[in-house]
Amino acid sequence: MENSIPKVFLRSLLFSYLLSAILLIAVSFGLYKLRLQEQQVRLAVDAVYILSCVLAGFVAGKGMKHRRFFCGIIAGLLYFAVLLAVSALINKGLSVNPQEMAAAAVFCAGGGIIGSVLS
Numbered sequence: 001m002e003n004s005i006p007k008v009f010l011r012s013l014l015f016s017y018l019l020s021a022i023l024l025i026a027v028s029f030g031l032y033k034l035r036l037q038e039q040q041v042r043l044a045v046d047a048v049y050i051l052s053c054v055l056a057g058f059v060a061g062k063g064m065k066h067r068r069f070f071c072g073i074i075a076g077l078l079y080f081a082v083l084l085a086v087s088a089l090i091n092k093g094l095s096v097n098p099q100e101m102a103a104a105a106v107f108c109a110g111g112g113i114i115g116s117v118l119s
Contacts, residue, residue, distance in 0.1 A: 008063035012075045013082065016056035023048040049104060050111040053079050057115025068116040076112025080105050 003011075027044045030036055036044070056079050057072030064071045084101070088094050094101075 003063045005064075008060055008071075009075060009078055011063060012056040012059035013078060015059050016052040016075075016079050017082075019055050020048055020052040023051065046104075046107060049079075049083075049107050053108045053111025054115035054118070057112035057117075058119045059115075060112070061116035061119030068119055069113060072112035072114070072116025073109050074112070075116070076108040076110070077105065079112070080108035083108075 024045075027041065027048065030044070031041055053076040056075040060071040060075035061068035083104075084094070087096070
């Protein structure tokens with residue numbers, strides 16, 4: 001029996017956000033212990049976005065078995081959309097630079113594509 005589309009994407013988001021939590025805890029520990037600079041932390045957070053979306057694309061690609069490339073893009077963009085929505089709710093609006101937001105969306109979509117190709 002083939003997995004349903006919403007179930008596949010929910011599973012991919014669950015795994016990717018679990019990985020994000022683990023990696024962000026590691027980054028915060030590095031920030032605390034190693035006294036990382038702001039630029040290093042930004043680079044690490046971008047790496048967390050990419051790695052999490054690679055996992056999301058991988059899980060979505062494995063679950064769908066067809067149109068993996070498209071599934072990877074969707075998984076990455078769903079990750080970004082949830083991240084953006086939660087950020088907007090917490091901050092009561094979007095206060096981020098549009099270029100940074102576009103870069104994060106490209107990172108997430110690209111990570112999803114990479115993960116789906118690897119699946």
